[in-house]
Amino acid sequence: MRILLKVFTSALLMLLCLLIFCAKHYAAKNENELFHNVIILIPDGCGIAHMAITRWFKGAPLTQDSMDVSLVRTFSANSMITGSAAAATAFSAGYKTWEDSRKAKCLSMRPDSLLLPIPEELESSEQWRPVATVLEGARLAGKSVGLVATCRVSHATPAAYASHWHSRHNDNVIIEQMVYQDLDVVFGGGFRYLIDVNTEIPGGAVKGTRRDNEDLHEVLLSKGYKVISTRDELYSLESSAPKVWGIFADGHMAHDIDRQLLAPEEPSLVEMTKKAIDILKKNPKGFFLMVEGSSVDWSSEDNDPVGVVTEYLAFDEAVKTALEFAKTHPGQRTLVLLFPDHDCGGMSLGRNDVEPYTFRPDNMVSVISKASVTAEGASMILRNNPANTDPNVIRQIMADFYGIDDLTTTEMQKIIVELADTGYCNLEVLIGPMLSRRAGIGWTTFGHTGNDVPMFSYGLSKAPQTIDNTEIADLCAGALGFQLTNVTERLFADAGMLFENATLIIDTVGVEMSRGQLTVQRDAERAVFPFFKNIMIIGQDTILLEGITVYSKYANRVFLPKQAAKIF
Numbered sequence: 001m002r003i004l005l006k007v008f009t010s011a012l013l014m015l016l017c018l019l020i021f022c023a024k025h026y027a028a029k030n031e032n033e034l035f036h037n038v039i040i041l042i043p044d045g046c047g048i049a050h051m052a053i054t055r056w057f058k059g060a061p062l063t064q065d066s067m068d069v070s071l072v073r074t075f076s077a078n079s080m081i082t083g084s085a086a087a088a089t090a091f092s093a094g095y096k097t098w099e100d101s102r103k104a105k106c107l108s109m110r111p112d113s114l115l116l117p118i119p120e121e122l123e124s125s126e127q128w129r130p131v132a133t134v135l136e137g138a139r140l141a142g143k144s145v146g147l148v149a150t151c152r153v154s155h156a157t158p159a160a161y162a163s164h165w166h167s168r169h170n171d172n173v174i175i176e177q178m179v180y181q182d183l184d185v186v187f188g189g190g191f192r193y194l195i196d197v198n199t200e201i202p203g204g205a206v207k208g209t210r211r212d213n214e215d216l217h218e219v220l221l222s223k224g225y226k227v228i229s230t231r232d233e234l235y236s237l238e239s240s241a242p243k244v245w246g247i248f249a250d251g252h253m254a255h256d257i258d259r260q261l262l263a264p265e266e267p268s269l270v271e272m273t274k275k276a277i278d279i280l281k282k283n284p285k286g287f288f289l290m291v292e293g294s295s296v297d298w299s300s301e302d303n304d305p306v307g308v309v310t311e312y313l314a315f316d317e318a319v320k321t322a323l324e325f326a327k328t329h330p331g332q333r334t335l336v337l338l339f340p341d342h343d344c345g346g347m348s349l350g351r352n353d354v355e356p357y358t359f360r361p362d363n364m365v366s367v368i369s370k371a372s373v374t375a376e377g378a379s380m381i382l383r384n385n386p387a388n389t390d391p392n393v394i395r396q397i398m399a400d401f402y403g404i405d406d407l408t409t410t411e412m413q414k415i416i417v418e419l420a421d422t423g424y425c426n427l428e429v430l431i432g433p434m435l436s437r438r439a440g441i442g443w444t445t446f447g448h449t450g451n452d453v454p455m456f457s458y459g460l461s462k463a464p465q466t467i468d469n470t471e472i473a474d475l476c477a478g479a480l481g482f483q484l485t486n487v488t489e490r491l492f493a494d495a496g497m498l499f500e501n502a503t504l505i506i507d508t509v510g511v512e513m514s515r516g517q518l519t520v521q522r523d524a525e526r527a528v529f530p531f532f533k534n535i536m537i538i539g540q541d542t543i544l545l546e547g548i549t550v551y552s553k554y555a556n557r558v559f560l561p562k563q564a565a566k567i568f
Contacts, residue, residue, distance in 0.1 A: 036286040045297025045344030067456035068463035085168035087341040088160030094473035128555035130164035132487035138288035151294035152190030189249035239278035256314035258377035270317035300345035304375035304432035339455035346444025367439040370403025378402040379427035491547035492559040
């Protein structure tokens with residue numbers, strides 16, 4: 001009996017701990033916490049160490065230091081260490097999802113099961129279905145919506161707010177949805193995903209990637225968008241401009257410190273943020289804006305402290321712009337949230353070969369400040385130099401651009417070997433750690449880590465303590481006056497249930513190239529719903545819908561706005 005009692009007590013304690021662990025700690029739906037605007041600021045792939053090192057490098061407080069601070073748990077549905085797509089799904093749509101190359105890397109789609117925090121198989125009706133995001137809810141509420149990033153706009157974080165698919169890597173499907181989502185402002189990179197594989201990008205020799213015979217650049221123009229591609233065009237853009245897409249690179253935009261040398265036509269993150277706010281604030285109903293400093297993550301994956309601190313400083317300027325707007329427009333109550341999607345690199349201020357108690361700021365700053373480009377920028381310069389087999393040329397480039405003027409024989413040999421690799425030259429992850437060692441900065445990995453991350457907030461009457469990343473979506477939705485479950489019900493009804501008395505034909509030919517459609521046949525009438533677009537076609541008429549039609553490949557089901565049933 002005593003043994004049974006101990007087992008029962010232990011099980012009860014474990015259950016209690018699990019309930020506490022899984023509990024949501026912040027009630028976002030609060031009548032006193034409604035906001036006119038919400039601005040989300042995301043430094044992709046960083047943690048406390050990145051911020052501390054940047055603060056020491058800056059020699060002054062970061063803008064975020066004046067904000068309230070909380071902690072956020074970041075695990076995904078299948079791992080303690082999340083990927084960017086799963087993380088973005090959590091804080092944009094409020095659900096855990098999978099990011100596993102052997103199964104799925106979902107963007108704002110529910111999986112079939114959860115492994116964490118406890119194993120659970122979802123009900124069949126919930127498996128592999130799209131879930132609405134804060135951006136989609138804000139748009140339905142009549143607010144203007146915008147996305148700003150320094151990556152290609154179809155990359156994980158911006159994509160999760162405005163698309164729904166099982167693989168974060170299908171940029172053509174993702175950006176198709178974004179074009180048809182009726183967004184007001186989109187700034188970032190990724191022009192090649194808008195145009196056909198046989199078409200050259202304006203001003204360059206790079207061709208597009210699309211194979212669906214649809215030119216999304218032309219689609220944007222036909223929808224009345226202003227489409228720009230240079231910093232000068234951004235500067236000359238009037239704040240009274242109509243909806244705008246600014247796509248400033250064929251892929252990702254350049255690192256901030258690399259722009260002047262390698263991409264002078266591209267705007268900075270703060271310039272894009274200022275212009276986005278100027279355009280969005282015109283709406284009397286308010287706006288939702290997500291701003292991502294995308295390249296902190298990639299610098300962390302290169303173990304490159306130059307990229308980390310310069311990217312975070314560029315991000316800090318965008319934070320300053322957002323916070324200044326919030327403080328100087330009290331009549332438009334604005335909630336500002338700043339949080340990384342996950343930690344990355346296991347960065348540390350200090351390492352085993354550094355004496356900890358005599359480590360001064362100048363020991364680190366003097367090393368990093370000698371570099372004029374990131375590890376990626378230096379690698380590009382080395383790879384493109386025709387004399388890069390000459391040790392003297394390598395030594396000069398490393399000294400002039402990356403600030404390492406004391407390359408060892410071993411380091412030189414490693415660089416020569418890597419440059420000779422015609423298959424995949426990954427020089428960044430070789431030279432980043434070289435500078436880190438000299439700067440006294442440590443790393444544990446070239447990938448993500450599962451640490452909790454900080455969330456800084458401005459505008460809340462009471463900041464949360466430790467929350468799950470899914471609660472951020474609930475917080476934002478509550479701040480804007482809606483519930484995400486209601487938005488999902490309105491935008492993503494199962495077509496089989498919506499048209500249960502009709503014949504449904506699902507054409508999935510070419511769906512991976514963003515083709516395909518649903519045909520609904522009722523007697524002699526027919527309605528066609530092209531996948532990933534916000535239109536339905538009845539006879540000769542094309543009718544705009546309030547959301548896009550999403551095909552779930554894994555469930556072989558189609559989801560579309562409830563509004564369609566009222567029309568057909």
